[in-house]
Every structure is written in structure tokens, then in C-alpha cells.
Amino acid sequence: MSAPASLEERVEFLMWVPPEASVTHEHEVVPDANMDLLLELSDERCRAVLHGPLTRSIHVPSRAGHGYLVVHFRPGAMPGLVDASPSELVNGSVELREVGGLCVDALGERLLAAGSPERMREELTPLLSRVPYPPGDSFDRALRHLLARPEPLRPGALADALHLSTRTLQRAFKERVGFSPRTYTRIARMQEALAALREHPTRSLSEVAHRIGYADHAHMTRDFRELTGRTPSDFRTPSPSGRGLG
Incomplete structure (x- = not known):
């Protein structure tokens, strides 16, 4: 599902997995610099979890009969949903009590009543628009x-191209994604x-x-092993991995 037009500079995409399509499973999520808001919807309750940037693979569980709405933010576009910095959330997550001033249970009721992914997006967009985002x-x-x-550019060359000091560039990445430009x-x-x-x-x-x-390819294999614990060949066939649920 495409990002709302008003948030497309901050949100890369949304994904909806309806209850009838979900299964009880451990989904692999591989390293990336993005934040994800994961909304788990069921008749009993709604859970909202903000997942931080990743430098290693993690596994996120799903439950059969529950719906999952994922908001995949762009790198460095961590919304002000929690009082924490990106560096504090690297390889971590935090459960939210509200989104944009609305309690999570009330949000869950609205989303379940929406009836379609497009209507869900319409319900969620104004709430996310209320949340402050980091300035450019x-x-x-x-x-x-x-x-x-x-x-790719080495950090020193990138700093030179932008007429910045290496220290300024390092600090900017640390503040926005939680780790260094090299990582x-x-x-x-x-x-x-x-x-x-x-x-x-093929x-x-x-x-x-x-x-x-x-x-x-040896260097590529080394990076894959160090970041994901697996080889590139392991990812040739589609699997429930990547950001979000699939």
C-alpha cells in the first residue's frame, strides 16, 4: 500500500496483512536503517509496537487470526512517538500506549471498523501527521x-562531497539512524x-x-554472514523475511 501523499517524504510504504491471511509464525526481519510501527489488531485488543533500526536480524512473531498493519518509515525519519533516540532503539522495540494522541485500543477499534486498507490509511494519516518528525x-x-x-561512498569522501567535517557527519547519522555512516x-x-x-x-x-x-562475491557473503547470520544463497527464494510481515 502506498504511503499517504502528505507523509510520503517520511513514510516509505504501508502493508496490511488481514486476519484471514495471517499465520502463527516467526518472521525474520533483516538489518535496515528504517523504523517500523507494527499494529496488531484483533477483537480482544490492539497492540502498537515501534521497532528500531537493525544491525542484526531479529524474529517477530505473528498470530493466526490477527491482522497486522505495518508503517515502514524512511531511513532517519523516526517519528516522535516515544521519548527515546534512535540509538536507544537500535535492535530494540517499545510498546506504545497511544499514537498521535489517540489511545491504542481506540485506534484499533477505528482500524478494524474501517473495512479496507485504504480506509485504514485514511484513519491513520491524521494521527501520524500530528506526530513531530525531525527537521531536515x-x-x-x-x-x-x-x-x-x-x-557507495566512504564516510570520509561523503563528508568531503557535502563540505562537512567527518565528526559532523558521524553525529548526524548517530542522531537520525542510531549508528555510523559506515554501518x-x-x-x-x-x-x-x-x-x-x-x-x-538466476x-x-x-x-x-x-x-x-x-x-x-566473497566480500558480499561475508557481509551477509555478519549482518544476517546467513549466506546470500539463502535469500534466493522468497521467504517471510524483510521488514514487516510477509
């Missing part, structure tokens, strides 16, 4: 620069390789590594 800073400049370049670019490259492996399952690991910017 050096991180936003750095992110736009990285997204516009096909090859961010490493995770972003792994995510790009992961997408390529799934989209083109390509050799060497070809994928070359296209993504790794020195060779």
Missing part, C-alpha cells in the same frame, strides 16, 4: 547524495543485494556482487 539536517543532505549515486552504507548495500537476489534468482553471486559494488 546534514543527514538528509547525506541521504539524498547517497541515493543519487550508483556506487548505514554497509546495511544499505546488503539490502540492495538482497533485492537483486530475489528479483534475479544471476550468479559474482554478477550480483559486481552490480551492487562489492569487491567480489
Whole structure:
């Protein structure tokens, strides 16, 4: 589901898994720099959990018969839903009592009554619009620069390109995603390789590594092992992994 137009600079996408499609399962979530708001909906209650950026894989459970609405925020776009910094939420999560001033149980009732993903988005958008987001800073400049370049930049070269000190760049990333520019670019490259492996399952690991910017497939395999505990080949077939539930 596409992000609301008013929030598309902050929200990458929304995903809805209806109760009849959900199963009891442990879903693998691989490293990325994004925050996720996970809303678990059932007739009994609604749970809202904010998941922080990840430098390692985690497993998130789902329960059969429960609906799941995921709001996937863009890197560095941590909304002010909790009194915590991104660095405090790296590889962690926190359960919320309210979203945009509305208690979670009341939000759950509204979402269940909405009846369709589009109506759910309409219910959630004004609440998220009330939540403060971080103002644009050096991180936003750095992110736009990285997204516009096909090859990864080392932190020193990135700082030079933006006419920033390395310390300023490090601080900007720490404040917005919770970890260093080097860790961010490493995770972003792994995510790009992961997408390529799934989209083109017949390509050799060497070809994928070359296209993504790794020195060779051995370096790609090392990054995958260190970040996910698995090899690139393990991700060639679609599985319930990635951000959110699938």
C-alpha cells in the first residue's frame, strides 16, 4: 500500500496483512536503517509496537487470526512517538500506549471498523501527521547524495562531497539512524543485494556482487554472514523475511 501523499517524504510504504491471511509464525526481519510501527489488531485488543533500526536480524512473531498493519518509515525519519533516540532503539522495540494522541485500543477499534486498507490509511494519516518528525539536517543532505549515486561512498569522501567535517557527519547519522555512516552504507548495500537476489534468482553471486559494488562475491557473503547470520544463497527464494510481515 502506498504511503499517504502528505507523509510520503517520511513514510516509505504501508502493508496490511488481514486476519484471514495471517499465520502463527516467526518472521525474520533483516538489518535496515528504517523504523517500523507494527499494529496488531484483533477483537480482544490492539497492540502498537515501534521497532528500531537493525544491525542484526531479529524474529517477530505473528498470530493466526490477527491482522497486522505495518508503517515502514524512511531511513532517519523516526517519528516522535516515544521519548527515546534512535540509538536507544537500535535492535530494540517499545510498546506504545497511544499514537498521535489517540489511545491504542481506540485506534484499533477505528482500524478494524474501517473495512479496507485504504480506509485504514485514511484513519491513520491524521494521527501520524500530528506526530513531530525531525527537521531536515546534514543527514538528509547525506541521504539524498547517497541515493543519487550508483556506487557507495566512504564516510570520509561523503563528508568531503557535502563540505562537512567527518565528526559532523558521524553525529548526524548517530542522531537520525542510531549508528555510523559506515554501518548505514554497509546495511544499505546488503539490502540492495538482497533485492537483486530475489528479483534475479538466476544471476550468479559474482554478477550480483559486481552490480551492487562489492569487491567480489566473497566480500558480499561475508557481509551477509555478519549482518544476517546467513549466506546470500539463502535469500534466493522468497521467504517471510524483510521488514514487516510477509
